[in-house]
Amino acid sequence: MNMKPLKSGLSENAVMITRVADRHWHALDDDLVVGRGYAEHRPDGRLFVGIDAWHDATFDLLAEAMLAELPAPLYTVLDEADVELTACWRRAGFTIRHREWEYVVPTDPRVTGLEEVLPPSGVTIVPAGQTDEGLLRAVDRAIRDEVEATVGWRSMPAEVLPRPEGVTIVDPSKYAVAAVPDRYLGLIRVVPVTRQPHIGLVAVRAGEQRRGIARALLAHALGTLHHSGAAAASAVVHESNQAASALFEGIGARPVSSSLELVR
Numbered sequence: 109m110n111m112k113p114l115k116s117g118l119s120e121n122a123v124m125i126t127r128v129a130d131r132h133w134h135a136l137d138d139d140l141v142v143g144r145g146y147a148e149h150r151p152d153g154r155l156f157v158g159i160d161a162w163h164d165a166t167f168d169l170l171a172e173a174m175l176a177e178l179p180a181p182l183y184t185v186l187d188e189a190d191v192e193l194t195a196c197w198r199r200a201g202f203t204i205r206h207r208e209w210e211y212v213v214p215t216d217p218r219v220t221g222l223e224e225v226l227p228p229s230g231v232t233i234v235p236a237g238q239t240d241e242g243l244l245r246a247v248d249r250a251i252r253d254e255v256e257a258t259v260g261w262r263s264m265p266a267e268v269l270p271r272p273e274g275v276t277i278v279d280p281s282k283y284a285v286a287a288v289p290d291r292y293l294g295l296i297r298v299v300p301v302t303r304q305p306h307i308g309l310v311a312v313r314a315g316e317q318r319r320g321i322a323r324a325l326l327a328h329a330l331g332t333l334h335h336s337g338a339a340a341a342s343a344v345v346h347e348s349n350q351a352a353s354a355l356f357e358g359i360g361a362r363p364v365s366s367s368l369e370l371v372r
Contacts (some may be wrong), residue, residue, distance in 0.1 A: 119142040123166060133174055136164045136216045138176045143254060146169040147178055156183045164196055167264070171200040181371055188366040209346040211361040213307065215334035215341060220359040222327035227286055230291065233328045238282045239292075241277075244285060247292035251362045259340035283369055284328055286312070296325040298333070304331070305333050307343040330359075 135143030143161030150156055157174060161167040175182070184202060186193050197210040199324045217223035227233055234240075277283070286294040294312035298305055307329065333341055344360065345352045 119293045123169055125169055126163075127177070128214075131178075133170055135161065135170050137166075137322065141168050142166050145174050145176065147182070150183075154181070154183050155179070155223045158184060159196070164192070167196045168199065171196070175200065175317065175372070183372075184370050185367055186370070188368050192369065194370075195268040197370050200372065202372040205369045208367050208369070209345050209347060209353070209363045210365045211343045211345060211356050211366070212304075212364050213330065213332045213341045213343050213359070214362040215338055215358060217327070217331055217334065220327075220330060222323065222330060222359060225320070226325040227321060229322035231286050231287055231319075231324070232288075233288050233324060234285045235328070235332070236298065239280060239283055239285050239359050241280050243287075244280055244283055244295065245277055247295060247313065249328040251295075251313060254314045282308075284325065284332075286316075286325055287328065294325055295323045296329050298329050301342075305338050307341050310355075323359075326355070326359065344349075 112181055122299050123142065126134045126136060128134050132146040133145040134141050135145075141161065142163070145159040145161075149155045155178065156210040159167050159170050159174075161170060166224065176306065182202075183205070184197055186197065188194070188207065214220055282297050282299060284298070285292040285293050285296075293316040295309070296307065296311075297309040310322050310325055313323075330341065331368075343356060344367075345356060347366075
């Protein structure tokens with residue numbers, strides 16, 4: 109346990125910055141915890157940090173102590189609407205790397221316009237829970253390789269960050285796919301979150317795009333959610349992914365918030 113006294117102006121006592129565990133810090137003011145900081149590796153190996161503090165001065169002290177011990181580069185994610193928190197991270201030397209938009213997606217086919225949408229000729233939609241795990245993992249790996257060869261997985265939302273070989277899919281039951289007899293062409297993952305189901309991924313093989321497969325996958329997934337009683341789902345889209353933004357906005361989805369990824 110490392111302890112470092114730093115002046116904050118919060119009281120007559122110096123605030124004590126304490127590393128309480130591996131990559132975990134507390135800020136103590138007269139034995140009261142007035143701030144916490146942590147660092148953790150994401151699946152792609154990048155190191156993300158977070159700080160929760162009562163006062164900006166405490167944030168700055170925690171950031172100073174953490175940055176002195178952690179290797180660069182460091183990343184953090186926050187709600188863009190939190191202007192004060194963004195300013196704190198900017199003071200610590202972080203810059204905006206990219207932005208992601210969160211959409212609310214209606215499920216009613218009369219609203220989305222997907223009521224009559226069918227997959228292309230020869231393509232069928234295999235519902236979640238009925239997919240062949242081997243074919244599912246094969247199309248997931250193929251799509252990941254295609255993305256890595258172009259924009260790279262680091263431009264993708266957190267839900268689809270790269271994982272070690274062989275564990276790219278944690279729960280096959282969450283995926284529906286577009287299939288031809290010998291292989292899968294695309295997939296969609298829906299996470300049944302209690303508050304609002306989340307569309308974590310819609311992806312189609314590069315050579316099969318612009319055939320309406322993504323719209324057919326969305327029509328199936330959203331229709332299933334509608335029949336189960338869910339009025340809407342959420343989805344996250346990287347600001348540079350104009351095709352995905354156009355796809356969701358074209359079915360009546362609306363952006364409700366945005367998050368920033370910052371890097372130092």
